Amino acid sequence: MELGERKLQILQAIIEDYITTGEPVGSRTIAKKYGIGISPATIRNEMADLEEMGYLEQPHTSAGRIPSDRGYRLYVDRLIKAERLSINEANYIKDIYDKKTRHIEQVIFQTSKILSDITNYTAVVLGPKLSSVLVKHIQLVPIDNRFALLMVVTNTGIVRDAMIPIPQGVGVDYLTRISNILNYLYRDKNLGEISLDPLIEMRDEMIQNREFFNSLVDAITESIDIGDISEVYLGGTTNIFNYPEYQDILKAKEFLNLMEQKELLYKLLARSHDKGVSVTIGEENQCEELRDFSIITATYNINGKTMGTMGIIGPTRMEYSKTISVMDFMGKTLSNYLTRLFKS
Amino acid sequence: MELGERKLQILQAIIEDYITTGEPVGSRTIAKKYGIGISPATIRNEMADLEEMGYLEQPHTSAGRIPSDRGYRLYVDRLIKAERLSINEANYIKDIYDKKTRHIEQVIFQTSKILSDITNYTAVVLGPKLSSVLVKHIQLVPIDNRFALLMVVTNTGIVRDAMIPIPQGVGVDYLTRISNILNYLYRDKNLGEISLDPLIEMRDEMIQNREFFNSLVDAITESIDIGDISEVYLGGTTNIFNYPEYQDILKAKEFLNLMEQKELLYKLLARSHDKGVSVTIGEENQCEELRDFSIITATYNINGKTMGTMGIIGPTRMEYSKTISVMDFMGKTLSNYLTRLFKS
DNA sequence: TGTTAGCACTCTCTCTTAATGAGTGCTAAT
DNA sequence: ATTAGCACTCATTAAGAGAGAGTGCTAACA
Numbered sequence: 001m002e003l004g005e006r007k008l009q010i011l012q013a014i015i016e017d018y019i020t021t022g023e024p025v026g027s028r029t030i031a032k033k034y035g036i037g038i039s040p041a042t043i044r045n046e047m048a049d050l051e052e053m054g055y056l057e058q059p060h061t062s063a064g065r066i067p068s069d070r071g072y073r074l075y076v077d078r079l080i081k082a083e084r085l086s087i088n089e090a091n092y093i094k095d096i097y098d099k100k101t102r103h104i105e106q107v108i109f110q111t112s113k114i115l116s117d118i119t120n121y122t123a124v125v126l127g128p129k130l131s132s133v134l135v136k137h138i139q140l141v142p143i144d145n146r147f148a149l150l151m152v153v154t155n156t157g158i159v160r161d162a163m164i165p166i167p168q169g170v171g172v173d174y175l176t177r178i179s180n181i182l183n184y185l186y187r188d189k190n191l192g193e194i195s196l197d198p199l200i201e202m203r204d205e206m207i208q209n210r211e212f213f214n215s216l217v218d219a220i221t222e223s224i225d226i227g228d229i230s231e232v233y234l235g236g237t238t239n240i241f242n243y244p245e246y247q248d249i250l251k252a253k254e255f256l257n258l259m260e261q262k263e264l265l266y267k268l269l270a271r272s273h274d275k276g277v278s279v280t281i282g283e284e285n286q287c288e289e290l291r292d293f294s295i296i297t298a299t300y301n302i303n304g305k306t307m308g309t310m311g312i313i314g315p316t317r318m319e320y321s322k323t324i325s326v327m328d329f330m331g332k333t334l335s336n337y338l339t340r341l342f343k344s
Numbered sequence: 345m346e347l348g349e350r351k352l353q354i355l356q357a358i359i360e361d362y363i364t365t366g367e368p369v370g371s372r373t374i375a376k377k378y379g380i381g382i383s384p385a386t387i388r389n390e391m392a393d394l395e396e397m398g399y400l401e402q403p404h405t406s407a408g409r410i411p412s413d414r415g416y417r418l419y420v421d422r423l424i425k426a427e428r429l430s431i432n433e434a435n436y437i438k439d440i441y442d443k444k445t446r447h448i449e450q451v452i453f454q455t456s457k458i459l460s461d462i463t464n465y466t467a468v469v470l471g472p473k474l475s476s477v478l479v480k481h482i483q484l485v486p487i488d489n490r491f492a493l494l495m496v497v498t499n500t501g502i503v504r505d506a507m508i509p510i511p512q513g514v515g516v517d518y519l520t521r522i523s524n525i526l527n528y529l530y531r532d533k534n535l536g537e538i539s540l541d542p543l544i545e546m547r548d549e550m551i552q553n554r555e556f557f558n559s560l561v562d563a564i565t566e567s568i569d570i571g572d573i574s575e576v577y578l579g580g581t582t583n584i585f586n587y588p589e590y591q592d593i594l595k596a597k598e599f600l601n602l603m604e605q606k607e608l609l610y611k612l613l614a615r616s617h618d619k620g621v622s623v624t625i626g627e628e629n630q631c632e633e634l635r636d637f638s639i640i641t642a643t644y645n646i647n648g649k650t651m652g653t654m655g656i657i658g659p660t661r662m663e664y665s666k667t668i669s670v671m672d673f674m675g676k677t678l679s680n681y682l683t684r685l686f687k688s
Numbered sequence: 689t690g691t692t693a694g695c696a697c698t699c700t701c702t703c704t705t706a707a708t709g710a711g712t713g714c715t716a717a718t
Numbered sequence: 719a720t721t722a723g724c725a726c727t728c729a730t731t732a733a734g735a736g737a738g739a740g741t742g743c744t745a746a747c748a
Contacts, residue, residue, distance in 0.1 A: 024739095024740090026739065026740050026741085027740075027741080028739085028740080038691075038692090039691070039692050039693080040692090040740095041691070041692050041693070041694095042690085042691055042692070044740090044741070044742075045690095045691090045742095047741095048741090048742080058741090060698085060699060060700075061697090061698055061699065061740085061741065061742090062697080062698045062699045062700075062739070062740050062741055063698095063699075063700080063739080063740065063741085064739080064740065064741090101507075102506035102507045102508065102563055102566060103505075103506065103507065104507070136485065136486070136487050136488075137485040137486075137493075139483070139485075141480065141481040141483075141497050142480070142481075143480050143497070143499055143501060144480075144499060144686070147501065149480075149481075149497055149501050149503070151495065151497070151503060153485050153487070153493055153495070155487055155488060157487060157491065157493050157505070157507040159493070159495060159503055159505045161447070161501070161503045162446035162447065163445075163446045163447065163448070163501040164446065218446075219446055222446060237600070238597050238600045238601055238604075241593055241596075241597045247593050249585060249591050249593060249596065252585075252593065252596070253582050253585045256581070256582045256600075257582055260581075260582075342488070368710095368711090370710070370711050370712085371711075371712080372710085372711080382720080382721090383720070383721050383722080384711095384721090385713095385720075385721050385722070385723095386719085386720055386721070388711090388712070388713075389713095389719095389720090391712095392712090392713080402712090403729095404727085404728060404729075405711085405712065405713090405726090405727055405728065406710070406711050406712055406726080406727045406728045406729075407710080407711065407712085407727095407728075407729080408710080408711065408712090
């Protein structure tokens, strides 16, 4: 069957109406609200066609139509037009980024708040990809006579640390020497390309303090571990309650529990490497539990190098047009901000 | 009116039944389940008395009774008996603490998980009180030619950091010198007793780099700021959904939003300084929004010095007996663990 | 041939009503 | 002082009746 201009118009009208109301859309509504100059009866015929083609669904015989995931996909790919942010929104965002900050984590956290505030959906933002971050300083600081703290400072100002037990009789000098070696080995190296081999070699040649070196290797491994979940920032988790389809307490709980699984969210977002905005609709989701949701992601970069991802999770009847614009804008704004901050 | 032995027995039976079922309790139930050898009619008379005294309430004329906050208070103060944790539970907890860790934050986080898991309520745990933590090391590390990272390492292994801009032409040597001064000034000082005066004095005598010193003072202030909310760990926020009285989506949302206000939670827990376990029931809560909840807190210490607080938030019909025991146990266990870790 | 008015039909949602049942308070007997 | 008996209250549930929204089909129309 052909997918003529008029069918597209009707599909668009149905989708947009359903997105705003959440109620199945009938032929009369389309004829009245989005008057294209044809009668409800004609629209009914077209709707039957669209359903047959898989773009619409009918909850039950005597109800209006709702878009299918396939319908949304068509809508996103062909019918949507970019929407500008309002001046208020743009200013609101800029104001927040204009404030100086001493912690990059705070910037990321703010980003998740802004996103969830503006879109009214749930926002997930990943911190800078650790694999492409540079080590600027490593140091072992004695805390008491039993523990030292290993600190790894990166060029984004993020500190990774770990406590390690130190053998008796080991003094500050010794720790300083080790620190110097570590700096010599790793400074200005990518976190992703750090090799522990030289350290392991050293350990194997040692007679004393092997235990200590083991801890050290472990601690460094842990510190540079890229899959760390602490770098997932959430915003607006309770926004989901605003939508009638999630008034059901069970569904809501399921969703919230999902959002607590940081590893899953991490994987979900880390996957999308393509620059720019990408949209995943309902069934297209890899993750079983998210088949009822749509996800829109965007990446941000520093100096043109992709550093992280941000995402919006909402019901499939999401305001795609608006949300895509917001994500696009935010990706660019955050990239600019960070690039300016770390311009070298 | 007298509060005789029998009235107490009946009150106890009603409260315990209501805690487990969540349904108003009738006279027949008491007679059958908790047979004290008297008839429902007699129990009804006693119940009427207890209501008059303010220990019970009636949702509507033809319903059973439910305990009032005052009733719970009496129950907690006079009727409860300590309950031992099951061996399984005790082992479960010990197992978790037996694992070595490199981050004290992780221990605190684990604690909140354990608490919420075992009790099935929402757990809040505050990290070590920063005011009684010692500074072990301060350092300025250059990140690039525009920024340095200020790091404050404490004896609990917690690192506070902040990025500060550095003036052009300032070299590593200069930063090292400043670091030395900072260490000289602050090492082994309590975070709570740190004074910025010497630093401000220094700044005022300077001609160059005043701007830089300003940033430095700000950054240190921020780093040692005790009221920092990042130290609030939550566990089991969605547990509230398990209780029929919070099936209402609005109430649930309200609760979750409350739990996102870390400052409020911080204040709530930081208030309870008394050692050991303390119970706050419904209306007794200072905080308006928590009038429907009960809160049980316990403190933990290092070497006998109170360092932090943990709390459980649940419905007023909470399993007080069980929960109080758990809190008592956990407070002691965590204290032991930390004391062993930082024994000097 | 495409469009439209008319109409019977379907299904959900809401409102009403009646029945059920748990629980009480009071009275009178033990 | 305790208890059996009983009338009364109130929430909850189920069933039934409309109302209303929307459809698909048919036949008439341009």
